[in-house]
Amino acid sequence: MIQxxxxxxxxxxxxxxxxxxxxxxxxxxxxxxxSLKDEKENLFHSQAFYRANEVGEVDLECDPALGGDYVGxxxxxxxxxxxxKKIMTRLSKRDVINSPFQVQLKLYNSDDLxxxxxxxxxxxxxxxxxxxxxxGVTRTQVQEGRIRGALFLPPGDGPFPGVLDLFGTxxxxxxxxxxxxxxxxxxxxxxxxxxxxxxPPQLEKIDLDYFEEAANFLLSHPKVLGPGxxxxxxxxxxxxxxxxAVHLKQITAAVLINGPNFxxxxxxxxxxxxxxxxxxxxxxxxxxxxxLLEFCNSFGDPQAEGNRRFLFPIEKSQAQFLFxxxxxxxTLNSKASAEGAIEQLRCNGKNNWTLLSYPGAGHxxxxxxxxxxxxxxxxxxxxxWGGEVIRHASAQEHSWKEIQKFLRKHLIxxxxxxx
Amino acid sequence: xxxxSLKDERGNLFQxxxxYRANSAGEVDLEQDPSLGGDYAGxxxxxxxxxxxxEKTFLRLIKRxxxxxxxxxxxxxxDSASFLDDSRQPRASQIVERWFSCPGMQRVPISEGRLRGALFLPPGEGPFPGVIDLFGGxxxxxxxxxxxxxxxxxxxxxxxxxxxxxxPxxxMEFDLEYFEEAANFLLAHSKVQKPGIGVLSASKGTxxxxxxxxxxxxxxxxxxxxxxxxxxxxxxxxxxxxMKPFGVPAEGVHVHPTGGLIFRHHETNLQEEQNQQRALxxxxxxxxxxxxxxxxxxxxxxRRHAExxxxxxxxxxxxNGRILLYPGAGHxxxxxxxxxCFASWNLSFPSPLVWGGDTILHAAAQEHSWGEIQKFxxxxxxxxxxxx
Numbered sequence: 001m002i003q004x005x006x007x008x009x010x011x012x013x014x015x016x017x018x019x020x021x022x023x024x025x026x027x028x029x030x031x032x033x034x035s036l037k038d039e040k041e042n043l044f045h046s047q048a049f050y051r052a053n054e055v056g057e058v059d060l061e062c063d064p065a066l067g068g069d070y071v072g073x074x075x076x077x078x079x080x081x082x083x084x085k086k087i088m089t090r091l092s093k094r095d096v097i098n099s100p101f102q103v104q105l106k107l108y109n110s111d112d113l114x115x116x117x118x119x120x121x122x123x124x125x126x127x128x129x130x131x132x133x134x135x136g137v138t139r140t141q142v143q144e145g146r147i148r149g150a151l152f153l154p155p156g157d158g159p160f161p162g163v164l165d166l167f168g169t170x171x172x173x174x175x176x177x178x179x180x181x182x183x184x185x186x187x188x189x190x191x192x193x194x195x196x197x198x199x200p201p202q203l204e205k206i207d208l209d210y211f212e213e214a215a216n217f218l219l220s221h222p223k224v225l226g227p228g229x230x231x232x233x234x235x236x237x238x239x240x241x242x243x244x245a246v247h248l249k250q251i252t253a254a255v256l257i258n259g260p261n262f263x264x265x266x267x268x269x270x271x272x273x274x275x276x277x278x279x280x281x282x283x284x285x286x287x288x289x290x291x292l293l294e295f296c297n298s299f300g301d302p303q304a305e306g307n308r309r310f311l312f313p314i315e316k317s318q319a320q321f322l323f324x325x326x327x328x329x330x331t332l333n334s335k336a337s338a339e340g341a342i343e344q345l346r347c348n349g350k351n352n353w354t355l356l357s358y359p360g361a362g363h364x365x366x367x368x369x370x371x372x373x374x375x376x377x378x379x380x381x382x383x384x385w386g387g388e389v390i391r392h393a394s395a396q397e398h399s400w401k402e403i404q405k406f407l408r409k410h411l412i413x414x415x416x417x418x419x
Numbered sequence: 420x421x422x423x424s425l426k427d428e429r430g431n432l433f434q435x436x437x438x439y440r441a442n443s444a445g446e447v448d449l450e451q452d453p454s455l456g457g458d459y460a461g462x463x464x465x466x467x468x469x470x471x472x473x474e475k476t477f478l479r480l481i482k483r484x485x486x487x488x489x490x491x492x493x494x495x496x497x498d499s500a501s502f503l504d505d506s507r508q509p510r511a512s513q514i515v516e517r518w519f520s521c522p523g524m525q526r527v528p529i530s531e532g533r534l535r536g537a538l539f540l541p542p543g544e545g546p547f548p549g550v551i552d553l554f555g556g557x558x559x560x561x562x563x564x565x566x567x568x569x570x571x572x573x574x575x576x577x578x579x580x581x582x583x584x585x586x587p588x589x590x591m592e593f594d595l596e597y598f599e600e601a602a603n604f605l606l607a608h609s610k611v612q613k614p615g616i617g618v619l620s621a622s623k624g625t626x627x628x629x630x631x632x633x634x635x636x637x638x639x640x641x642x643x644x645x646x647x648x649x650x651x652x653x654x655x656x657x658x659x660x661x662m663k664p665f666g667v668p669a670e671g672v673h674v675h676p677t678g679g680l681i682f683r684h685h686e687t688n689l690q691e692e693q694n695q696q697r698a699l700x701x702x703x704x705x706x707x708x709x710x711x712x713x714x715x716x717x718x719x720x721x722r723r724h725a726e727x728x729x730x731x732x733x734x735x736x737x738x739n740g741r742i743l744l745y746p747g748a749g750h751x752x753x754x755x756x757x758x759x760c761f762a763s764w765n766l767s768f769p770s771p772l773v774w775g776g777d778t779i780l781h782a783a784a785q786e787h788s789w790g791e792i793q794k795f796x797x798x799x800x801x802x803x804x805x806x807x
Contacts, residue, residue: 029670049670067670083678087476110669115680117769283420283438283502284456289761289778290677291472293503298456374676381503389676 004107004124013093013101013130014180014367014400016076021107021124024056029110031068032060033122034078036103039094043085044371046070046078049110070390078105079130080393082371088292090364090376096132096179097139103128130369132176134183139175142189147214148199149191150175151221152182158223160187161411163230164214164244166237170378171195171203177232180367184404187224188232189214193240206240206263208247208270215250228252228319230407235259235331235363242312242341243268243275245319253410254317255403257324258334258363261341262302262310278302278310292375292384294330303340314341315348322354322406324399326361330386334363356402358395362387368397420457420497421449422509423467425490428483432474433758435459435467438499457502459779467494468517469782471758477679477771479751479763485519485566486526492517517756519563521570526562529576534601535586536578537562538608539569545610547574548617548800551601551631555622555646556765558582567754568619571793574611575619576601580627582766595634595657598627602637615639615706617796622646622719622750629728630655630662632704639706640799642792645713645721645750648728649687649698663697675717679762679773683720689727701728702735709741709795711788713748717775721750743791745784749776755786 002023011017024030030052035045048068050058061075069081082091093101106122113119133139136155142148150173154160163186165178171194178190191214194203218229230253233241238259245254247270268275284298302310314321323338338355345353358365363385364373372392375384424434437454439447450464458470471480482490495509520526523542529535537560541547550573552565558581565577578601582588605616617640620628625646632641634657650664671685688694701708710725722744729740745752751760751774759781762773 031669067668067672069674071673081674083674083676085678087677113669115669115672115768115770281456283499285502286456286460287436287458287470287472289759289776290476372676387676389674 002107002123004105004126006105006126006128009126010100010129011131012134012180012183013132013176014369016369017128018075019060019078019105021052021058022056024052024058026052026054026056028052028056029066030058030123031108031110031113032058032078033106033108033118034082034103035106036082036101038091038101042089044082044089044091045085046082046371047113047116048077048081072390074390074393076369077393079103079369080371080396081389088376088382090373091371092174093132093176096175097137100129100131103130132179132183137179137182139179142217143197144217145213146210147191147217148197149173149189149214150178151218152179152188152190153223154182154185154187158187159225160185160223161230161407162186162218162221162224163188163232163407163411164211164218164241165190166193166231166233166240168235168237169203177367181232181404186230186407187218187221189218203236203266205266206243206268208243208268211240211244212248212250212270215244215248219250225411228411230411231255232403232407233257233259234365239263242314245317245321246312246314249318251317251319253320253322253407255322255324255406256338257365257399258326258329258332259337260299260302260332261312261314261337261344262307263312264299264302264310276309278307288384290375292382294384296330296333299333303336311340311344314344315350317352320352320406320410321345322403323356324365324403325355325357326363326365326387326392326395327357327359328361328386328388328392329363330384331363354406356399358391358399360388360391361395362392365392365396365399368400369393370396420499420502421467422495422497422501423471423492424495425471425492427480427490431478433471433480434474435470435472435758436502437466437470438502461779463779463782465756465782468492468756469758469785470778477763479760480758481561482519482563485562486524489516489518491515519566524566524569526566529604530584531604532600533597534578534604535584536560536576536601537565538605539566539575539577540610541569541572541574545574546612547572547610548796549574549576549605549608549611550617550619550796550800551575551598551605552577553580553618553620553624553627555624556767558588558766564619564754568793573796574605574608576605590653592661593627593653593655595627595630595655598631599635602631602635606637612800615800617641617800619792619796620644620646621752623651626650626655626699629699629701629708630657632706632708633700634703636705640709640796641704641706642709642711642795643725644711644752644788645716645719646724647719647721648701648724649689649694662699665694665697674770675762675773677762677771677773679771680768681717681773683717683775689723695731698727698731701732701740702737704739707739707741707795707799708732709743709791711752711791712742712744713750713752713776713781713784714744714746715748715775715777715780716750717773718750743788745780745788747777747780748784749781750774751776752781752785752788755782755789757785
């Protein structure tokens with residue numbers, strides 16, 4: 001009898017699952033399919049071909065996929081290679097507390113598929129749950145002073161190392177990374193800064209006083225360990241994270257994912273002082289063969305002499321930095337930015353940085369097992385984020401662990417050095 | 420910013436844009452000034468045309484009515500601020516017409532015997548060198564390349580072979596005698612030069628083009644654009660001989676990050692003895708064969724197939740085969756100024772197929788290869804006075 005198993009059947013979205021099939025014919029070619037519907041009813045799915053061994057078994061932990069959405073030995077490939085049915089749709093969990101993503105796993109005889117479409121019922125199927133919170137994690141809507149966001153606390157009394165979580169130019173509030181961090185023992189504040197609640201609908205400037213308010217709010221919380229907090233930030237969020245790390249002593253550790261080492265488009269303000277932004281000549285954006293916008297070459301050369309006034313004086317920061325770079329980022333030349341920032345630190349005799357640079361990874365580096373989104377609609381524009389499916393997945397797997405190690409090392413006193 | 424837009428015959432919008440800087444006299448000349456960004460960069464006088472993109476991703480631009488109406492392309496001149504803002508009005512605009520036929524040309528629908536297609540005759544008495552035009556897995560009848568070739572003095576028969584009129588949608592077998600009938604029909608026409616004709620074939624069509632070259636002595640010049648040299652998926656019969664197809668096993672199909680399907684990676688080992696016997700016997704061809712290859716073809720590993728065929732000819736002591744290889748060009752190499760179609764929907768598949776190609780290099784390849792196609796046919800089909 002054909003059996004399909006997945007263990008554990010219910011887990012955190014960043015935890016691996018062991019998928020196996022037994023009871024097949026020897027050397028039978030089968031197809032595993034994973035599919036899910038997101039909260040807006042968008043369909044995502046993936047398929048991979050495997051050949052059973054002499055006793056009719058397939059074990060995704062050690063057997064290679066022979067084709068489909070990925071090839072090679074990738075136990076979690078069915079998850080991170082999922083593609084949306086409607087092109088340019090990004091997978092993003094909105095309600096992180098009350099429900100998981102339900103992923104259907106199905107097993108087909110390869111003859112029962114004609115170019116990705118099933119012609120017969122699957123031989124076996126089951127549903128696994130992918131949660132964005134661990135049991136006991138709490139979510140509190142934050143509306144203190146000007147701050148708008150969601151605070152995730154791990155179960156227990158704490159205190160817990162505090163982390164501020166910042167996303168990019170899409171605006172609104174993305175909570176899934178903060179909730180996962182809380183599931184790993186961090187008090188995480190997912191902070192919105194425009195396009196949410198009564199915050200400005202468009203981004204016009206970066207008001208560092210607002211972000212300082214958020215940092216102080218977090219630090220003053222009884223369950224948050226001081227004396228400093230960490231930042232996990234992506235893209236525009238990383239620009240803000242770097243700015244905060246330069247101006248605010250409260251920032252002890254900053255994780256900057258695919259962010260610029262310069263201010264672009266929107267000026268920063270802190271205590272009345274204005275820091276100018278490199279204007280981006282939008283008409284120099286290039287459009288790729290499928291009509292998506294590639295921004296990475298439209299910034300000119302931010303490291304050039306004439307643009308020095310837009311660079312962050314990173315050498316003034318007392319924080320520790322973890323730069324995470326996707327080398328196939330099509331939105332920003334993240335590698336040049338990280339290298340520029342590191343060069344500035346070196347020139348000033350500082351070594352408070354680590355660089356993790358991932359070949360083949362794109363702009364949207366997320367917690368592990370998230371499907372690669374290489375292009376999607378953002379603020380009504382079709383944006384090319386870049387990335388190659390397999391290498392982006394391994395970058396996510398590696399960096400997610402490194403991010404947690406880095407935050408623990410610098411936010412929890414007495415953590416052993418991991419060198 | 421210059422913007423070009425057109426609506427195809429089904430109302431689908433295609434657009435392109437490019438940003439230029441005027442000189443000190445306030446002029447821009449696309450023949451010598453570079454685009455600074457947008458759908459292309461650099462000096463490309465026709466860039467606005469070959470970089471057109473469909474508003475709905477994965478649509479392919481194909482002119483259906485080639486005789487009666489042109490494509491109307493609206494060219495607009497905008498402030499560069501309009502680059503990402505479609506709501507603004509142009510400072511100036513102009514409509515240009517892009518025709519697929521010329522005055523005096525004739526289109527004759529063909530429904531003779533088993534044959535289904537359309538014959539395009541240039542203006543004048545002729546006789547004209549005859550060419551059969553074969554498209555690929557898209558099926559139906561695609562006429563625009565045949566009609567354009569006819570404007571250059573060739574009598575061209577656009578021939579359908581499946582999913583058109585009473586031709587089956589999903590044939591179990593193809594019959595080379597159908598194509599032989601077409602060759603004989605064309606040669607018998609009063610306005611077509613004797614004694615030989617040419618074949619222009621692309622993608623799946625090259626299976627038939629190459630089979631015609633191998634088995635039919637009336638075919639003296641054959642062009643194969645980005646296609647296999649083996650029969651694929653559906654068997655081909657010629658009298659007593661049945662050529663069995665190679666299929667692509669499902670696991671050989673790769674998936675592009677967008678979800679599109681990439682077929683090029685399945686490797687038929689053409690060097691294996693048994694497979695060699697199943698490849699088309701090109702060494703029997705008495706005419707000349709030109710392979711036009713896009714190196715970035717994501718649908719077929721056309722380069723490998725063409726190199727195998729030319730190598731096979733050489734091994735038989737023949738050198739009537741030649742390759743034109745275009746780096747950066749994709750699968751759908753068409754007449755010049757046609758927009759690059761990187762990936763599009765195909766009726767037989769649930770996901771779009773990835774054709775590949777780099778926008779600028781593909782455009783250059785189309786421009787160059789179109790000239791080469793005409794030169795090749797003139798060289799091998801048009802009789803010099805001394806041969807008459």
